[in-house]
Amino acid sequence: MIDSSKQDLMRTIQVKFPRLSKGQKLIAEYILKQYDKAAFMTAAKLGDSVGVSESTVVRFANELGFSGYPKLQKALQELIKNKLTTVQRIELSNNYITMENALKGVLKSDMENIRVTLEKINPKIFDEVVNCIFNAKRIYIIGLRSSTALAEFLGFYLNLILDNVKVVAYGVSDIFEQMINISKDDLVIGIGFPRYAARTIEALNYAHGKGTKVVAITDSLLSPLATKSDYTLIAQSNMASFVDSLVAPLSVINALIIAVGLREKEKISSIFTGLEDIWEEYKVYSFKNDTLF
Template sequence: MENNKQDLMRAIQVKFPRLSKGQKLIAEYILKHYDKAAFMTAAKLGSSVGVSESTVVRFANELGFSGYPKLQKSLQELIKNKLTTVQRIELSNDFITQENALKGVLKADMENIRATLEKINHKTFEDVVNSLFKAKKIYIIGLRSSSALAEFLAFYLNLILDNVKVVAYGVSDIFEQIINVSEEDVLIGIGFPRYATRTIEALAFAKSRNADVVAITDSLLSPLAAKADYTLIAQSNMASFVDSLVAPLSVINALIIAVGLREKEKISRTFSTLESIWEEYQVYSYKDKNER
């Protein structure tokens, strides 16, 4: 089943006459409220329309899905880049309350990491590491909520490789900052729903200059992935007004460590020097020297 609203909705409409009475209630609900249905469990969806959980599962099978989770994922793919922040707040109220916020969010983040471990391509990961070592210059762009990820990645890569530049909103336009990108360089774009337009355009620009383009995003269907030579998948599902960046940060941590493991001696020298500088200029709070 293609992750396309028109195809999925059309399939429901075509099947509608042959559905059971209970399944028709589910179909009508999804056709009207697919944005809400996408984040409901089978039991919750069934309860909302007055049918059993097993009826919801059979409905998914009737549409050609192997189970309800596949139908749910298809619905989520339709709407995750279209939801406004207000809609995300409304949806979050369906499964996260003040009473269960801590447990609900932590469990969702655990699931994101588990799904990322299953989806990410290990060979692609190694190819990205290799491309970073071959690059003359590494550009990193992540806008809006992804800017924190871009800064974090750049901070540590710069300690190891010395040739990293963050591309961000500022005095210069995005394109002015990457005007000299070439086939000798790598551009890493980080973006999750709702995808920042400028990030997508920056990846397209770098690709037109024959640079290696890396996307860190949530799906191979992401508009960033469409512009990339290498795509690292990190699941970020969170039906809330706050983006879930736990799994993306974990992938970025792995990338930094993989690069660092190839430059152990250099890192050791760098941090040895930094420790002396940090102590001399009191960058960090140190206890009495005898206690360290």
């Protein structure tokens, strides 16, 4: 399924090929054969590579239905984002983020990710996931590599509300050993974004084979995590650089935690009352008043 968007773009180029100009055909042939390289080229550089002008490259993008070359380039980058090495991601970020605009550029990118997430996420699926959390006998959360922080965050707060949550992580035992007792009454929540961690995909496949309900928090319905899941929560994670953008995924996870908490208001109030006493007794947090005297 991951290759469907690639096939759509490549098919569009093939269908339009006979009507293209001679110069545009050279561009089309180059992209069909080396789309992974073309994704990192400016219009001028792509034109130089095939021996045509920059304006010809722009007209080629228009011919494919894109408003400009940057839109075509973005589509090409989407095709290969899961295959990008860290070095390629650095090269990609250099096209958009500079030392002068790093703060503003990254913040604007993250704002756009949240905006797109709000448009893409399905509220009904979100509510069904909340129901699944309450109906599950046990809840397993797995997110590896850069998604580890997200999995730990979700696990930390769900553990305060519920008492049946386990975060599956790398450690002394393999992830499959930690999931050996999963059953159809349980729930597995998998978190992953490009580049998708292979072990997370394998874990979801294992759970799916056991008849366990699977929820994926990922960037697209074309994600390999989504193909293994019963429910998918979409969170945009377009990267502004070699660092993964986890702002929108974290926002979705925050919403999930709060939605679960709202159903357990009395329990949460009791838990945090007890925790406040413990925190104060054992000086878990630094209180400002303590520093005044």
